Structures are given as structure tokens and as C-alpha cells.
Amino acid sequence: MNGIVKTSDHPTIPFIEGDGIGPEIWHAAQIVFDAAVKKAYQGTRKVEWIPLMAGEAAFEQTGQWLPDETLQALRDNLVAIKGPLTTPIGQGHRSINVTLRQKLDLYACFRPVTYYPGTPSPVTHPERVNIDVFRENTEDIYAGIEADIGSNEADEIKKLLATQGQLEKVRFPDTAAFAVKPVSSEGSKRLVKAALEYALANDRHTLTLVHKGNIMKKTEGGFKKWGYELAQEEYADQIFTMPEYDKIKSAEGNEAADKALNEAKRNGKIIINDVITDNFFQQALLFPEHFEVVATMNLNGDYISDALAAQVGGIGIAPGGNINYQTGHAIFEATHGTAPQFAGQNKLNPTSIILSGTMMFDYLGWPEVANLIRSSIRNAIENKHVTEDFATSSEADVLSTSGFGEYIAEHL
Numbered sequence: 001m002n003g004i005v006k007t008s009d010h011p012t013i014p015f016i017e018g019d020g021i022g023p024e025i026w027h028a029a030q031i032v033f034d035a036a037v038k039k040a041y042q043g044t045r046k047v048e049w050i051p052l053m054a055g056e057a058a059f060e061q062t063g064q065w066l067p068d069e070t071l072q073a074l075r076d077n078l079v080a081i082k083g084p085l086t087t088p089i090g091q092g093h094r095s096i097n098v099t100l101r102q103k104l105d106l107y108a109c110f111r112p113v114t115y116y117p118g119t120p121s122p123v124t125h126p127e128r129v130n131i132d133v134f135r136e137n138t139e140d141i142y143a144g145i146e147a148d149i150g151s152n153e154a155d156e157i158k159k160l161l162a163t164q165g166q167l168e169k170v171r172f173p174d175t176a177a178f179a180v181k182p183v184s185s186e187g188s189k190r191l192v193k194a195a196l197e198y199a200l201a202n203d204r205h206t207l208t209l210v211h212k213g214n215i216m217k218k219t220e221g222g223f224k225k226w227g228y229e230l231a232q233e234e235y236a237d238q239i240f241t242m243p244e245y246d247k248i249k250s251a252e253g254n255e256a257a258d259k260a261l262n263e264a265k266r267n268g269k270i271i272i273n274d275v276i277t278d279n280f281f282q283q284a285l286l287f288p289e290h291f292e293v294v295a296t297m298n299l300n301g302d303y304i305s306d307a308l309a310a311q312v313g314g315i316g317i318a319p320g321g322n323i324n325y326q327t328g329h330a331i332f333e334a335t336h337g338t339a340p341q342f343a344g345q346n347k348l349n350p351t352s353i354i355l356s357g358t359m360m361f362d363y364l365g366w367p368e369v370a371n372l373i374r375s376s377i378r379n380a381i382e383n384k385h386v387t388e389d390f391a392t393s394s395e396a397d398v399l400s401t402s403g404f405g406e407y408i409a410e411h412l
Helices: 022-041 056-062 068-077 096-103 152-163 185-201 220-238 242-252 254-266 277-286 298-311 351-364 367-382 401-410
Strands: 012-016 048-051 079-082 108-114 130-136 206-211 239-241 270-276 293-296 319-323 330-334
Touching: 012 022, 012 068, 022 351, 022 367, 022 401, 068 079, 068 096, 079 351, 108 185, 108 298, 130 185, 130 298, 185 206, 185 220, 185 270, 185 293, 206 220, 206 277, 206 298, 220 239, 220 270, 239 242, 239 254, 242 254, 242 270, 254 270, 270 277, 277 298, 293 298, 319 351, 330 351, 351 367, 351 401, 367 401
Parallel strands: 012 048, 012 079, 079 330, 130 293, 206 270, 206 293, 239 270
Antiparallel strands: 108 130, 108 319, 319 330
16 A cells, blocks of 8 residues: 555545544534535546444444444455544543554544635734644554553552562552553654655655653653654655754854755755654744744644644644554544533534545545635634634634534535
8 A cells, every 4th residue: 555545536535423422513514514525526536435433323223332344344344534532531442543544554533724814813813823743643652551559550560660679769659550652663753754755745845853852861862862863764864853953063163054045945855853742832922923833742633632622722623633653544533532422412513534634635635625625614713703712703604513514505
């Protein structure tokens, strides 16, 4: 496969409606998708949608939160789209989202964050945010390797730490739970490679490695080191790194280093730098225009992608995709929660899953569909045809969930 997805004119694409508001937002999105495909290709192409079960509805009918049949269908069909699924906090079944990412090895969580004019935002200049986040999706704390207080597993971990002379670093060992944070060179490099390939293909000029390597030197510091190594090993003639800049600066001075950096920019090379995670949050608020493509680890990426989404209007408008660029497997999804308190009210914003669909169509090689939808969403928001969360003035035409989908479909 090598990450190249070949799409027929009548592909079969599985979908999972999701829990809570999932069925409502999916219904609105499907209307948009079908209308855009029909308009773009005048009936010569069509998606055959395959409904799959997962989440609460699946558990009620089958006793499984993620039925084996669903997982197999996702393996067989390569590309799918889904709504939000319930994840209990502190107890109960493991996150279905995390399980899907690990079972299908969807190692890159791709979250493009951009601003649509007219979207209400808590920051002064949301239009300066245009950042593509690549989050490693299978390692880090999300590996789920945990040991509870007083468990045999915790005791074994304490014995191991004592043997290595590390137990004294645990402040309260008798009442401590433990989690293991695996970060590998292989996992880090393939994630950075995906981010670099994207930057090169989409005329992006900077790649920033975001990490907490000043504290977690072997794991997050390793991510930074391995990211730079991958760039030098496979893209040396297409990139310029800040360690190179610092090396020239140390040997020849600021002027020579600045000259090398400016020459790299003129030659269209990708500039690769890195930043500590907490500093990134500050800089992303103050100077978001300094960032284009970001590559980071699982937990950092979870925080970063939602925080950036807040700057451009919230996760209700934030799309996402979980992708294995080597096998071609991908699941695109609404990035928000299930909002069960609003289920059945037909009033929440379906834009997240609709824009995730545009990512899916781009991935399938149908950019005409994606562009039609994005343009229609942009026009709708700018002209105040919105759901209630975006209705910030009395001039707004407040639409229901289904009404918004119908409006977008009718105004492609």
C-alpha cells in the first residue's frame, strides 16, 4: 500500500454514527457528503455507506463495545468515518477510540486547525492560527500500562525501582499508582516522517517538534533527538534544522548563521525547530503565525490540538483523522465528545464531522468534493447561517443540526 490509497468511482466506506449526539451530526454530515459528491462528479461517482456498530448501541445489542465484526470491516475497507463514542472516566471499558488506533496501528493523529471568518473566538486574532498538528497516536501514556494502588503489579514495579535505585524518587510509594510511558525511536520517526511529507507536499515551511525533553529526557527528549535524526537521515537536502543554525552560530557567529537560515528559506527548505511544550502553549497564543506544522507525542498532542481548536472557535469545528500512512488505514472522526445531555435535541454543531469528511475526501483523492464542502461552510459561517453556538448576534439565521447540513448541501 505504501500510504497510497486508490479509490474506485463507487467506494464502500464504513461509518459509525456514535453515541449521544452522534446519530444527529452523522445524519447532517451524510446529507452534505452525498450532495457534494453528486455535484462534483455529476453522478459518475458515488459513495456506498456501510453502517457499523460500536459504543453504547453495540454494547446493548451484542454485549461488546467494539464488536469483532466492526473491527474486521474497518480492516477490510481501509478508510472509515465515525462520530463520538462514550469513554468512562476512571473505571469501565477502555476508550474505544484508543483501542481502534492501536488495533489498526493508526499512528498519526492529524488535526488541521484553521479559522473560518465569522466564527466566534476568545482570542483577538484567530485568523493567525493555521497550524497542522501531527500527534503520535499509539505510544506514550496512552499505551494504557497502569498499576493500581496496592496491586501486585504496583508491588512488582516498586521492586524493580528499588533494584535500580530509583524507588526513592517516588514520593509516597505505598499509596502510589503507576503508569508506564513508552516512547520509541521507531514510533517517533514514522510520526515525524508523516509530518515532513505533509509539509513538503503542501507548501508548508516550518516543522516544530514539541516536547518536554527538559524534564523527561529519555522519552520526550528522545522524541526530539529521533525527530532530528529522521530529518537528517532521509531529507537532508530538503531541510534546515535549528541545531545546524546553532552549530554555524557557534563556529562562525550570528551573521553567518542568519545567512545560512535565510538561504535555506530562499531555497524552499523546510525549517525544523523544537520547543518545550509549556512554551509552545504560550507562543501559540502570542504568535500562532510562527507555527505551521507541529509534530508531538500523544499526551502533548491531545492538549495542543484542543487548545488550538479553542482559539478558532472550539472543538465543535475541529476535524481530525487517525491514519497509518504505510498501510493506508484511516479513520476520520468528530473530535468532540458525545454530549448525551443534548442528544435528540437536534441543535448542536455538526461541523467537526463534516470537516473530518473533507479530510477523508482529500485522502481518497477526491479534492473537488472537499473543496466544495469547505467553501460552502466558509460562506455559511461568514453569512451567519449557523447553529446556535455560533449565533453571536440577532442577525444570525439560527439553524438546527439537520438544518445546517441541509443548508450546506443546498449551497454547495
